[in-house]
Amino acid sequence: MLHCASFSKTLSPGLRVGWTLPGRYAERVRRLKMDSTVASPTLNQAIVARFLKEGAFDRHLRRLRTALKNQVTNMALAVARYFPEGTRITAPAGGLTLWVELDRRVDGLKVFHEARRQKISIFPGAICSTTDRYRNCIRISCGYPWDEHVDAGIRTLADIIAVQCRH
Numbered sequence: 001m002l003h004c005a006s007f008s009k010t011l012s013p014g015l016r017v018g019w020t021l022p023g024r025y026a027e028r029v030r031r032l033k034m035d036s037t038v039a040s041p042t043l044n045q046a047i048v049a050r051f052l053k054e055g056a057f058d059r060h061l062r063r064l065r066t067a068l069k070n071q072v073t074n075m076a077l078a079v080a081r082y083f084p085e086g087t088r089i090t091a092p093a094g095g096l097t098l099w100v101e102l103d104r105r106v107d108g109l110k111v112f113h114e115a116r117r118q119k120i121s122i123f124p125g126a127i128c129s130t131t132d133r134y135r136n137c138i139r140i141s142c143g144y145p146w147d148e149h150v151d152a153g154i155r156t157l158a159d160i161i162a163v164q165c166r167h
Contacts, residue, residue: 002029007048010061015044067145068096074146075154082158084165098140099125106164108138114160120153 002025006018022029051057075098076089088101102108112124125137140157144150 010064011048011051011057015048016041017044017048068142071144071146072096072098072142075140075142075150078151078154079140079158082155084158084162096141096143097123098142100138100140101125102136102138102161103165104136105167106136106161108134108136110164111138111157111160115157118153118156118160120157122157 002020002022004018004020004022007015008018011017020029051060072091072095076091079087079089079098079100083100084103086103090099090101091097092099102111108124109126112122115122121141123139123141125134125139126132128134128137128139140154
């Protein structure tokens with residue numbers, strides 16, 4: 001068995017530091033690593049090692065989990081506040097997205113295209129199925145820290161959806 005992970009999602013994408021427990025594949029992993037990168041970001045590795053040794057990573061993860069949970073909660077509250085009545089929200093366990101089921105008259109793909117024109121990024125539910133089952137659904141990322149800009153985007157998204165509900 002081979003285990004590998006990185007600190008990109010939990011510390012910083014720019015660190016480019018990860019780890020592996022290659023087991024019986026150790027020599028092959030070592031060779032692939034050498035062939036693909038030659039050198040490693042040693043300063044970044046030293047920083048992460050010290051961060052781990054001093055117990056700062058655990059404290060960081062506790063704060064990060066709280067912040068991310070708050071982001072999901074704030075997004076769900078805004079969707080509930082601004083979106084049309086009857087909207088159903090599901091927050092998958094452990095994720096940073098909301099699955100939003102809209103009125104049957106709403107076409108999530110049309111919402112996606114109009115949102116994109118407004119520089120709002122969502123994911124249309126229709127892409128998640130080979131049938132028309134999720135045509136009226138969208139997925140919203142909660143990965144950005146909550147602020148006035150995100151709130152304004154949700155209000156704009158609600159307006160886009162409201163227009164479709166009237167047709």
